Amino acid sequence: MHYGNALRAEISRPHTTPLVGIYDMYSASIAARHFDGFFVSGFGFAASHYGLPDIGFIAWPDMVAFAERLRLAFPRHHLLVDIDDGYGDPEVACHVVQRLERAGASGVILEDQLRPRRCGHADGKRVLPLEEYLAKLNLVLDSRADLVVVARTDATEPDDILRRARALAKTDADVVLVDGVRSVEWIRRIRDAVGDKPLLFNQIAGGKSPSLALTDLARLGVDVAIYSTPCLFAAHAAIDTALTELLRADGRLPRTDAADAIGVREATELLERNISRHHEVAGRAR
Template sequence: MRHGNALREEVRSPGTTPLIGVYDMYSASVAAQHYNGFFVSGFGFAASHYGLPDIGFIAWPDMVAFVERLRLAFPSQHLLVDIDDGYVDPEVACHVVQRLERIGASGIILEDQKRPRRCGHAEGKLVLPLEEYLEKLNLVLESRQDLVVVARTDATEEADILRRAEALAETDADVVLVDGVRSIEWIRRIRKVIGDKPLLFNQIAGGKSPRLSLTELTELECQVAIYSTPCLFAAHSAIDTALGELKAADGRLPAFLTPGSIGVRASTELLEKNISRHHPPASALVSV
Protein backbone atom coordinates (compact mmCIF):
# COMPACT_ATOMS: atom_id res chain seq x y z
CA MET A 1 0.00 0.00 0.00
CA ARG A 2 1.18 3.50 -0.76
CA HIS A 3 2.07 5.67 2.22
CA GLY A 4 -0.63 8.23 1.48
CA ASN A 5 -3.38 5.64 1.23
CA ALA A 6 -2.15 3.95 4.40
CA LEU A 7 -2.52 7.22 6.33
CA ARG A 8 -5.83 7.98 4.62
CA GLU A 9 -7.25 4.64 5.77
CA GLU A 10 -5.94 5.25 9.28
CA VAL A 11 -7.68 8.65 9.37
CA ARG A 12 -10.95 7.11 8.22
CA SER A 13 -10.83 4.33 10.82
CA PRO A 14 -12.69 4.72 14.15
CA GLY A 15 -11.06 6.90 16.80
CA THR A 16 -8.54 9.71 16.63
CA THR A 17 -5.17 9.08 14.99
CA PRO A 18 -2.25 10.54 17.00
CA LEU A 19 0.83 11.79 15.15
CA ILE A 20 3.82 12.67 17.33
CA GLY A 21 6.03 15.64 16.50
CA VAL A 22 9.66 14.64 15.92
CA TYR A 23 12.52 17.06 15.35
CA ASP A 24 15.51 14.84 14.55
CA MET A 25 16.40 11.20 13.96
CA TYR A 26 17.01 10.45 17.63
CA SER A 27 13.67 11.82 18.80
CA ALA A 28 12.02 9.80 16.03
CA SER A 29 13.84 6.67 17.19
CA VAL A 30 12.43 7.09 20.69
CA ALA A 31 8.95 8.03 19.45
CA ALA A 32 8.80 4.93 17.23
CA GLN A 33 8.79 2.77 20.36
CA HIS A 34 5.45 4.28 21.36
CA TYR A 35 3.58 5.45 18.25
CA ASN A 36 3.32 4.44 14.60
CA GLY A 37 2.79 7.95 13.25
CA PHE A 38 5.05 11.00 13.11
CA PHE A 39 4.35 14.67 12.52
CA VAL A 40 7.36 16.44 11.03
CA SER A 41 6.80 19.69 12.88
CA GLY A 42 8.05 22.99 11.47
CA PHE A 43 8.45 24.31 15.02
CA GLY A 44 10.68 21.40 16.01
CA PHE A 45 12.64 21.34 12.76
CA ALA A 46 13.38 25.08 12.83
CA ALA A 47 14.56 24.74 16.44
CA SER A 48 16.68 21.64 15.83
CA HIS A 49 18.11 22.29 12.37
CA TYR A 50 18.68 26.04 12.60
CA GLY A 51 18.36 26.92 16.28
CA LEU A 52 15.74 29.49 15.26
CA PRO A 53 12.05 30.09 15.97
CA ASP A 54 9.38 28.90 13.55
CA ILE A 55 8.89 32.18 11.68
CA GLY A 56 9.86 31.29 8.12
CA PHE A 57 13.53 30.30 8.15
CA ILE A 58 13.05 26.75 6.84
CA ALA A 59 14.45 26.07 3.36
CA TRP A 60 12.53 23.36 1.53
CA PRO A 61 15.59 21.26 0.51
CA ASP A 62 16.49 20.89 4.19
CA MET A 63 13.00 19.66 5.04
CA VAL A 64 12.94 17.24 2.10
CA ALA A 65 16.33 15.81 3.10
CA PHE A 66 15.14 15.29 6.68
CA VAL A 67 12.00 13.46 5.55
CA GLU A 68 14.10 11.27 3.27
CA ARG A 69 16.28 10.23 6.22
CA LEU A 70 13.18 9.54 8.30
CA ARG A 71 11.63 7.32 5.65
CA LEU A 72 14.84 5.32 5.23
CA ALA A 73 14.96 4.57 8.96
CA PHE A 74 11.20 4.15 9.46
CA PRO A 75 9.76 2.40 6.40
CA SER A 76 6.31 1.80 7.91
CA GLN A 77 5.66 4.92 9.97
CA HIS A 78 3.09 7.50 8.91
CA LEU A 79 4.91 10.76 8.07
CA LEU A 80 2.82 13.92 7.98
CA VAL A 81 5.02 16.87 6.98
CA ASP A 82 4.54 20.54 7.77
CA ILE A 83 5.43 22.55 4.64
CA ASP A 84 4.27 25.91 6.03
CA ASP A 85 2.91 28.05 3.16
CA GLY A 86 4.52 25.84 0.52
CA TYR A 87 7.63 28.06 0.69
CA VAL A 88 5.73 31.04 -0.73
CA ASP A 89 5.46 30.28 -4.44
CA PRO A 90 2.70 27.90 -5.71
CA GLU A 91 5.06 26.23 -8.20
CA VAL A 92 7.61 25.63 -5.45
CA ALA A 93 4.84 24.16 -3.29
CA CYS A 94 3.92 21.71 -6.05
CA HIS A 95 7.56 20.77 -6.60
CA VAL A 96 8.08 20.12 -2.89
CA VAL A 97 4.92 18.02 -2.69
CA GLN A 98 6.05 15.87 -5.61
CA ARG A 99 9.51 15.44 -4.10
CA LEU A 100 8.06 14.49 -0.72
CA GLU A 101 5.67 12.01 -2.25
CA ARG A 102 8.48 10.44 -4.28
CA ILE A 103 10.60 9.83 -1.17
CA GLY A 104 7.72 8.35 0.79
CA ALA A 105 5.98 11.05 2.82
CA SER A 106 2.43 10.13 3.81
CA GLY A 107 0.96 13.62 3.78
CA ILE A 108 1.56 17.35 4.03
CA ILE A 109 -0.01 20.36 5.75
CA LEU A 110 -0.35 23.52 3.66
CA GLU A 111 -1.31 26.73 5.48
CA ASP A 112 -2.86 29.99 4.32
CA GLN A 113 -0.44 32.30 6.15
CA LYS A 114 1.45 35.02 4.34
CA ARG A 115 4.93 36.26 5.18
CA PRO A 116 6.22 37.04 7.69
CA ARG A 117 4.70 33.80 9.00
CA ARG A 118 4.30 32.80 12.65
CA CYS A 119 3.79 29.66 14.72
CA GLY A 120 0.11 28.77 14.53
CA HIS A 121 -0.31 29.49 18.25
CA ALA A 122 1.44 32.87 18.19
CA GLU A 123 -0.01 36.34 17.93
CA GLY A 124 0.28 38.52 14.84
CA LYS A 125 -0.59 35.95 12.18
CA LEU A 126 -1.53 37.24 8.73
CA VAL A 127 -3.43 35.23 6.13
CA LEU A 128 -3.53 35.29 2.36
CA PRO A 129 -6.74 36.30 0.58
CA LEU A 130 -8.85 33.14 0.52
CA GLU A 131 -8.97 32.98 -3.29
CA GLU A 132 -5.17 33.17 -3.50
CA TYR A 133 -4.74 30.35 -1.00
CA LEU A 134 -7.35 28.19 -2.70
CA GLU A 135 -5.53 28.61 -6.01
CA LYS A 136 -2.30 27.39 -4.41
CA LEU A 137 -4.08 24.55 -2.60
CA ASN A 138 -5.80 23.34 -5.75
CA LEU A 139 -2.52 23.33 -7.67
CA VAL A 140 -0.99 21.22 -4.90
CA LEU A 141 -3.96 18.85 -4.97
CA GLU A 142 -3.58 18.44 -8.72
CA SER A 143 0.15 17.74 -8.38
CA ARG A 144 -0.15 14.95 -5.80
CA GLN A 145 -0.96 11.35 -6.62
CA ASP A 146 -1.85 9.59 -3.38
CA LEU A 147 -0.39 11.96 -0.78
CA VAL A 148 -2.74 13.08 2.01
CA VAL A 149 -3.21 16.87 1.95
CA VAL A 150 -4.27 18.78 5.05
CA ALA A 151 -5.66 22.24 4.29
CA ARG A 152 -4.88 24.59 7.18
CA THR A 153 -6.19 28.02 8.00
CA ASP A 154 -4.60 30.40 10.49
CA ALA A 155 -7.48 32.87 10.43
CA THR A 156 -8.15 34.57 13.76
CA GLU A 157 -11.37 36.53 13.18
CA GLU A 158 -14.44 34.47 14.09
CA ALA A 159 -16.40 34.95 10.87
CA ASP A 160 -13.29 34.40 8.74
CA ILE A 161 -12.43 31.17 10.58
CA LEU A 162 -15.79 29.63 9.73
CA ARG A 163 -15.81 31.00 6.17
CA ARG A 164 -12.39 29.58 5.44
CA ALA A 165 -13.01 26.24 7.16
CA GLU A 166 -16.14 25.75 5.06
CA ALA A 167 -14.27 26.69 1.87
CA LEU A 168 -11.40 24.29 2.64
CA ALA A 169 -13.86 21.48 3.28
CA GLU A 170 -15.33 21.98 -0.19
CA THR A 171 -11.97 21.27 -1.87
CA ASP A 172 -10.43 17.87 -2.54
CA ALA A 173 -8.17 18.22 0.53
CA ASP A 174 -8.35 15.13 2.70
CA VAL A 175 -8.39 16.89 6.09
CA VAL A 176 -9.07 20.39 7.47
CA LEU A 177 -7.04 22.06 10.23
CA VAL A 178 -7.96 25.31 11.98
CA ASP A 179 -4.83 26.12 13.95
CA GLY A 180 -4.89 27.85 17.32
CA VAL A 181 -8.52 26.89 18.05
CA ARG A 182 -9.26 28.18 21.55
CA SER A 183 -12.09 26.06 22.96
CA ILE A 184 -14.17 22.92 22.72
CA GLU A 185 -17.10 25.06 21.61
CA TRP A 186 -15.04 26.29 18.66
CA ILE A 187 -14.16 22.73 17.69
CA ARG A 188 -17.89 21.97 17.58
CA ARG A 189 -18.58 25.05 15.46
CA ILE A 190 -15.84 24.12 13.00
CA ARG A 191 -17.01 20.51 12.91
CA LYS A 192 -20.49 21.70 11.96
CA VAL A 193 -19.40 23.84 8.99
CA ILE A 194 -17.00 21.30 7.44
CA GLY A 195 -19.57 18.51 7.23
CA ASP A 196 -18.10 15.03 6.80
CA LYS A 197 -14.55 16.21 6.07
CA PRO A 198 -12.00 14.81 8.56
CA LEU A 199 -10.79 17.34 11.12
CA LEU A 200 -7.29 17.67 12.57
CA PHE A 201 -6.55 19.15 16.01
CA ASN A 202 -3.12 20.56 16.88
CA GLN A 203 -1.95 20.37 20.50
CA ILE A 204 1.16 22.24 21.58
CA ALA A 205 2.29 22.79 25.17
CA GLY A 206 1.69 26.39 26.18
CA GLY A 207 -0.38 27.01 23.07
CA LYS A 208 -3.87 28.46 22.68
CA SER A 209 -5.81 25.22 22.34
CA PRO A 210 -7.26 23.18 25.23
CA ARG A 211 -5.47 20.02 26.38
CA LEU A 212 -7.71 17.15 25.30
CA SER A 213 -7.41 13.37 25.45
CA LEU A 214 -7.81 11.16 22.41
CA THR A 215 -11.11 9.92 23.87
CA GLU A 216 -12.37 13.50 24.12
CA LEU A 217 -11.19 14.27 20.59
CA THR A 218 -12.97 11.19 19.26
CA GLU A 219 -16.17 12.37 20.92
CA LEU A 220 -15.67 15.75 19.23
CA GLU A 221 -15.23 13.98 15.86
CA CYS A 222 -11.60 15.00 15.38
CA GLN A 223 -10.07 12.28 13.25
CA VAL A 224 -6.42 13.33 13.67
CA ALA A 225 -4.40 14.85 16.51
CA ILE A 226 -0.88 16.19 16.02
CA TYR A 227 1.41 16.72 18.99
CA SER A 228 3.97 19.20 17.73
CA THR A 229 6.45 19.51 20.57
CA PRO A 230 6.37 16.87 23.36
CA CYS A 231 9.72 15.40 22.28
CA LEU A 232 11.38 18.79 21.80
CA PHE A 233 10.21 20.28 25.08
CA ALA A 234 10.97 17.08 27.02
CA ALA A 235 14.50 17.10 25.60
CA HIS A 236 14.92 20.75 26.56
CA SER A 237 13.94 20.01 30.15
CA ALA A 238 15.97 16.80 30.43
CA ILE A 239 19.14 18.30 28.93
CA ASP A 240 18.90 21.33 31.18
CA THR A 241 18.47 19.11 34.24
CA ALA A 242 21.29 16.74 33.26
CA LEU A 243 23.79 19.53 32.65
CA GLY A 244 22.80 21.31 35.84
CA GLU A 245 23.47 18.11 37.78
CA LEU A 246 26.78 17.60 35.96
CA LYS A 247 27.88 21.10 36.87
CA ALA A 248 26.82 20.62 40.50
CA ALA A 249 28.83 17.38 40.67
CA ASP A 250 32.01 19.14 39.51
CA GLY A 251 31.85 17.37 36.15
CA ARG A 252 31.56 13.80 37.48
CA LEU A 253 29.12 11.75 35.42
CA PRO A 254 26.34 10.14 37.45
CA ALA A 255 26.25 6.37 37.90
CA PHE A 256 23.77 4.96 35.40
CA LEU A 257 22.22 2.47 37.78
CA THR A 258 18.66 3.70 38.26
CA PRO A 259 15.76 2.19 36.28
CA GLY A 260 15.33 3.97 32.98
CA SER A 261 18.84 5.39 32.93
CA ILE A 262 20.28 5.69 29.43
CA GLY A 263 23.87 4.82 28.68
CA VAL A 264 25.89 3.73 25.66
CA ARG A 265 24.36 0.26 25.50
CA ALA A 266 20.70 1.35 25.64
CA SER A 267 21.29 4.14 23.15
CA THR A 268 23.05 1.85 20.69
CA GLU A 269 20.31 -0.77 20.95
CA LEU A 270 17.74 1.90 20.16
CA LEU A 271 19.61 3.07 17.06
CA GLU A 272 20.27 -0.47 15.81
CA LYS A 273 16.52 -0.84 15.32
CA ASN A 274 16.75 1.73 12.53
CA ILE A 275 18.93 -0.77 10.65
CA SER A 276 17.01 -3.93 11.50
CA ARG A 277 13.68 -2.55 10.21
CA HIS A 278 15.07 -2.92 6.69
CA HIS A 279 16.22 -6.54 7.16
CA PRO A 280 13.54 -9.21 7.50
CA PRO A 281 14.19 -12.14 9.83
CA ALA A 282 16.36 -14.85 8.31
CA SER A 283 13.38 -17.23 8.36
CA ALA A 284 11.50 -14.90 5.99
CA LEU A 285 14.26 -15.25 3.40
CA VAL A 286 14.01 -19.04 3.19
CA SER A 287 11.97 -20.22 0.22
CA VAL A 288 9.59 -23.13 0.72
Protein backbone atom coordinates in the same frame (compact mmCIF):
# COMPACT_ATOMS: atom_id res chain seq x y z
CA MET B 1 4.51 1.60 -0.83
CA HIS B 2 1.42 3.80 -0.88
CA TYR B 3 2.08 5.79 2.27
CA GLY B 4 -0.66 8.30 1.58
CA ASN B 5 -3.33 5.65 1.23
CA ALA B 6 -2.13 3.93 4.41
CA LEU B 7 -2.53 7.18 6.38
CA ARG B 8 -5.87 7.89 4.69
CA ALA B 9 -7.14 4.46 5.78
CA GLU B 10 -5.95 5.09 9.35
CA ILE B 11 -7.73 8.44 9.45
CA SER B 12 -10.98 6.84 8.29
CA ARG B 13 -11.16 4.55 11.33
CA PRO B 14 -13.60 5.41 14.14
CA HIS B 15 -11.10 6.94 16.53
CA THR B 16 -8.76 9.93 16.73
CA THR B 17 -5.42 9.11 15.13
CA PRO B 18 -2.46 10.54 17.10
CA LEU B 19 0.67 11.74 15.29
CA VAL B 20 3.49 12.70 17.64
CA GLY B 21 5.80 15.58 16.84
CA ILE B 22 9.47 14.68 16.39
CA TYR B 23 12.33 17.05 15.63
CA ASP B 24 15.35 14.89 14.72
CA MET B 25 16.28 11.27 14.09
CA TYR B 26 16.99 10.51 17.74
CA SER B 27 13.66 11.84 18.98
CA ALA B 28 11.96 9.84 16.20
CA SER B 29 13.82 6.72 17.31
CA ILE B 30 12.39 7.07 20.81
CA ALA B 31 8.91 8.05 19.60
CA ALA B 32 8.78 4.98 17.34
CA ARG B 33 8.64 2.81 20.46
CA HIS B 34 5.34 4.43 21.47
CA PHE B 35 3.55 5.74 18.35
CA ASP B 36 2.84 4.48 14.83
CA GLY B 37 2.81 7.95 13.28
CA PHE B 38 5.04 11.01 13.27
CA PHE B 39 4.39 14.69 12.70
CA VAL B 40 7.32 16.79 11.49
CA SER B 41 6.43 20.17 12.93
CA GLY B 42 7.86 23.39 11.60
CA PHE B 43 8.41 24.58 15.17
CA GLY B 44 10.52 21.55 16.08
CA PHE B 45 12.45 21.46 12.81
CA ALA B 46 13.30 25.18 12.88
CA ALA B 47 14.46 24.82 16.47
CA SER B 48 16.57 21.70 15.97
CA HIS B 49 17.94 22.27 12.47
CA TYR B 50 18.62 26.00 12.65
CA GLY B 51 18.29 26.98 16.29
CA LEU B 52 15.69 29.55 15.22
CA PRO B 53 12.03 30.25 15.98
CA ASP B 54 9.21 29.09 13.72
CA ILE B 55 8.85 32.28 11.65
CA GLY B 56 9.75 31.14 8.14
CA PHE B 57 13.44 30.20 8.15
CA ILE B 58 13.01 26.62 6.88
CA ALA B 59 14.39 25.84 3.41
CA TRP B 60 12.51 23.14 1.56
CA PRO B 61 15.58 21.03 0.56
CA ASP B 62 16.38 20.62 4.27
CA MET B 63 12.87 19.39 5.00
CA VAL B 64 12.91 16.95 2.06
CA ALA B 65 16.27 15.57 3.19
CA PHE B 66 14.91 15.05 6.71
CA ALA B 67 11.86 13.21 5.36
CA GLU B 68 14.13 10.93 3.33
CA ARG B 69 16.17 10.03 6.41
CA LEU B 70 13.03 9.40 8.43
CA ARG B 71 11.49 7.13 5.82
CA LEU B 72 14.64 5.01 5.49
CA ALA B 73 14.77 4.38 9.24
CA PHE B 74 10.99 4.07 9.77
CA PRO B 75 9.56 2.39 6.68
CA ARG B 76 6.16 1.60 8.20
CA HIS B 77 5.38 4.74 10.20
CA HIS B 78 2.92 7.38 9.07
CA LEU B 79 4.80 10.58 8.29
CA LEU B 80 2.92 13.89 8.13
CA VAL B 81 5.09 16.89 7.23
CA ASP B 82 4.40 20.56 7.94
CA ILE B 83 5.38 22.55 4.83
CA ASP B 84 4.22 25.96 6.07
CA ASP B 85 2.95 27.90 3.03
CA GLY B 86 4.75 25.60 0.57
CA TYR B 87 7.92 27.71 0.84
CA GLY B 88 6.89 30.22 -1.77
CA ASP B 89 4.69 30.51 -4.81
CA PRO B 90 2.34 27.75 -6.05
CA GLU B 91 4.90 26.17 -8.40
CA VAL B 92 7.43 25.86 -5.58
CA ALA B 93 4.75 24.33 -3.36
CA CYS B 94 3.90 21.74 -6.01
CA HIS B 95 7.56 20.87 -6.51
CA VAL B 96 8.07 20.41 -2.77
CA VAL B 97 4.98 18.21 -2.49
CA GLN B 98 6.16 15.99 -5.33
CA ARG B 99 9.65 15.72 -3.84
CA LEU B 100 8.23 14.82 -0.43
CA GLU B 101 5.94 12.21 -1.91
CA ARG B 102 8.88 10.60 -3.71
CA ALA B 103 10.84 10.74 -0.45
CA GLY B 104 8.13 8.68 1.25
CA ALA B 105 6.06 11.23 3.13
CA SER B 106 2.51 10.14 3.93
CA GLY B 107 1.04 13.62 3.91
CA VAL B 108 1.64 17.35 4.14
CA ILE B 109 0.00 20.34 5.81
CA LEU B 110 -0.32 23.47 3.65
CA GLU B 111 -1.28 26.71 5.43
CA ASP B 112 -2.78 29.99 4.22
CA GLN B 113 -0.48 32.36 6.10
CA LEU B 114 1.16 35.43 4.61
CA ARG B 115 4.88 35.94 5.10
CA PRO B 116 6.50 36.73 7.42
CA ARG B 117 4.71 33.74 8.91
CA ARG B 118 4.40 32.75 12.56
CA CYS B 119 3.78 29.66 14.66
CA GLY B 120 0.09 28.78 14.47
CA HIS B 121 -0.30 29.51 18.19
CA ALA B 122 1.40 32.92 18.10
CA ASP B 123 -0.21 36.33 17.91
CA GLY B 124 -0.08 38.54 14.84
CA LYS B 125 -0.84 35.96 12.14
CA ARG B 126 -2.01 37.23 8.74
CA VAL B 127 -3.61 35.13 6.01
CA LEU B 128 -3.68 35.15 2.24
CA PRO B 129 -6.87 36.17 0.44
CA LEU B 130 -8.96 33.00 0.37
CA GLU B 131 -9.09 32.72 -3.42
CA GLU B 132 -5.30 33.02 -3.64
CA TYR B 133 -4.83 30.23 -1.12
CA LEU B 134 -7.42 28.02 -2.81
CA ALA B 135 -5.62 28.44 -6.13
CA LYS B 136 -2.35 27.26 -4.55
CA LEU B 137 -4.09 24.42 -2.71
CA ASN B 138 -5.80 23.15 -5.85
CA LEU B 139 -2.54 23.14 -7.79
CA VAL B 140 -0.92 21.15 -4.99
CA LEU B 141 -3.83 18.70 -4.98
CA ASP B 142 -3.47 18.21 -8.73
CA SER B 143 0.27 17.60 -8.41
CA ARG B 144 0.14 14.76 -5.88
CA ALA B 145 -0.37 11.06 -6.51
CA ASP B 146 -1.78 9.50 -3.31
CA LEU B 147 -0.25 11.89 -0.75
CA VAL B 148 -2.62 13.08 2.01
CA VAL B 149 -3.03 16.86 1.91
CA VAL B 150 -4.22 18.76 4.99
CA ALA B 151 -5.65 22.19 4.18
CA ARG B 152 -4.88 24.55 7.06
CA THR B 153 -6.21 27.98 7.87
CA ASP B 154 -4.69 30.35 10.41
CA ALA B 155 -7.61 32.75 10.35
CA THR B 156 -8.33 34.36 13.72
CA GLU B 157 -11.56 36.31 13.17
CA PRO B 158 -14.66 34.20 13.99
CA ASP B 159 -16.55 34.79 10.73
CA ASP B 160 -13.40 34.26 8.65
CA ILE B 161 -12.56 31.03 10.48
CA LEU B 162 -15.90 29.48 9.57
CA ARG B 163 -15.90 30.89 6.04
CA ARG B 164 -12.49 29.43 5.32
CA ALA B 165 -13.22 26.12 7.03
CA ARG B 166 -16.29 25.65 4.83
CA ALA B 167 -14.33 26.57 1.71
CA LEU B 168 -11.50 24.15 2.51
CA ALA B 169 -13.99 21.36 3.17
CA LYS B 170 -15.34 21.77 -0.36
CA THR B 171 -11.94 21.11 -1.96
CA ASP B 172 -10.33 17.73 -2.63
CA ALA B 173 -8.09 18.14 0.41
CA ASP B 174 -8.22 15.05 2.62
CA VAL B 175 -8.35 16.84 5.97
CA VAL B 176 -9.05 20.33 7.33
CA LEU B 177 -7.07 22.03 10.11
CA VAL B 178 -7.97 25.29 11.81
CA ASP B 179 -4.91 26.13 13.90
CA GLY B 180 -4.99 27.92 17.23
CA VAL B 181 -8.54 26.84 18.13
CA ARG B 182 -9.23 28.35 21.55
CA SER B 183 -12.07 26.28 23.03
CA VAL B 184 -14.07 23.07 22.88
CA GLU B 185 -17.05 25.09 21.67
CA TRP B 186 -15.02 26.26 18.70
CA ILE B 187 -14.01 22.70 17.89
CA ARG B 188 -17.73 21.88 17.72
CA ARG B 189 -18.43 24.87 15.48
CA ILE B 190 -15.62 23.95 13.12
CA ARG B 191 -16.72 20.31 13.08
CA ASP B 192 -20.19 21.43 11.98
CA ALA B 193 -18.73 23.80 9.38
CA VAL B 194 -16.62 21.16 7.60
CA GLY B 195 -19.40 18.55 7.42
CA ASP B 196 -18.12 15.05 6.65
CA LYS B 197 -14.55 16.15 5.87
CA PRO B 198 -11.98 14.72 8.31
CA LEU B 199 -10.83 17.24 10.92
CA LEU B 200 -7.37 17.66 12.46
CA PHE B 201 -6.61 19.29 15.82
CA ASN B 202 -3.18 20.62 16.80
CA GLN B 203 -2.05 20.52 20.43
CA ILE B 204 1.09 22.30 21.62
CA ALA B 205 2.16 22.84 25.23
CA GLY B 206 1.64 26.46 26.17
CA GLY B 207 -0.37 27.12 23.01
CA LYS B 208 -3.79 28.69 22.54
CA SER B 209 -5.77 25.44 22.27
CA PRO B 210 -7.13 23.42 25.20
CA SER B 211 -5.34 20.22 26.21
CA LEU B 212 -7.70 17.33 25.45
CA ALA B 213 -7.50 13.55 25.69
CA LEU B 214 -7.89 11.43 22.58
CA THR B 215 -11.20 10.12 23.91
CA ASP B 216 -12.42 13.72 24.30
CA LEU B 217 -11.36 14.54 20.75
CA ALA B 218 -13.06 11.43 19.39
CA ARG B 219 -16.33 12.49 21.02
CA LEU B 220 -15.93 15.92 19.39
CA GLY B 221 -15.55 14.32 15.96
CA VAL B 222 -11.83 15.02 15.54
CA ASP B 223 -10.19 12.49 13.25
CA VAL B 224 -6.49 13.35 13.70
CA ALA B 225 -4.54 14.88 16.60
CA ILE B 226 -1.03 16.19 16.08
CA TYR B 227 1.26 16.87 19.02
CA SER B 228 3.75 19.40 17.73
CA THR B 229 6.44 19.61 20.39
CA PRO B 230 6.29 17.00 23.20
CA CYS B 231 9.70 15.52 22.32
CA LEU B 232 11.36 18.92 21.85
CA PHE B 233 10.11 20.37 25.11
CA ALA B 234 10.86 17.17 27.04
CA ALA B 235 14.41 17.18 25.68
CA HIS B 236 14.77 20.85 26.61
CA ALA B 237 13.85 20.13 30.22
CA ALA B 238 15.84 16.89 30.48
CA ILE B 239 19.04 18.30 28.96
CA ASP B 240 18.88 21.37 31.17
CA THR B 241 18.41 19.20 34.25
CA ALA B 242 21.19 16.78 33.28
CA LEU B 243 23.73 19.53 32.68
CA THR B 244 22.79 21.31 35.88
CA GLU B 245 23.36 18.05 37.77
CA LEU B 246 26.68 17.53 35.98
CA LEU B 247 27.90 20.90 37.23
CA ARG B 248 26.69 20.14 40.75
CA ALA B 249 28.58 16.84 40.68
CA ASP B 250 31.83 18.62 39.74
CA GLY B 251 31.77 17.05 36.28
CA ARG B 252 31.24 13.45 37.43
CA LEU B 253 28.86 11.56 35.14
CA PRO B 254 25.87 9.85 36.80
CA ARG B 255 25.82 6.08 37.32
CA THR B 256 24.07 4.05 34.59
CA ASP B 257 23.08 1.00 36.61
CA ALA B 258 19.61 2.33 37.49
CA ALA B 259 16.64 0.77 35.70
CA ASP B 260 15.80 3.93 33.77
CA ALA B 261 19.38 5.09 33.11
CA ILE B 262 20.60 5.66 29.56
CA GLY B 263 24.17 4.89 28.54
CA VAL B 264 26.08 3.80 25.46
CA ARG B 265 24.51 0.34 25.38
CA GLU B 266 20.90 1.56 25.61
CA ALA B 267 21.41 4.28 23.00
CA THR B 268 23.11 1.88 20.59
CA GLU B 269 20.34 -0.69 20.94
CA LEU B 270 17.77 2.00 20.18
CA LEU B 271 19.57 3.14 17.04
CA GLU B 272 20.23 -0.39 15.78
CA ARG B 273 16.46 -0.80 15.39
CA ASN B 274 16.56 1.83 12.64
CA ILE B 275 18.80 -0.47 10.60
CA SER B 276 16.83 -3.64 11.28
CA ARG B 277 13.46 -2.08 10.33
CA HIS B 278 14.81 -1.16 6.93
CA HIS B 279 16.21 -4.66 6.33
CA GLU B 280 12.92 -6.27 7.40
CA VAL B 281 11.00 -4.29 4.78
CA ALA B 282 13.63 -4.84 2.10
CA GLY B 283 13.56 -8.57 2.79
CA ARG B 284 9.79 -8.70 2.34
CA ALA B 285 10.07 -6.80 -0.94
CA ARG B 286 12.37 -9.48 -2.32
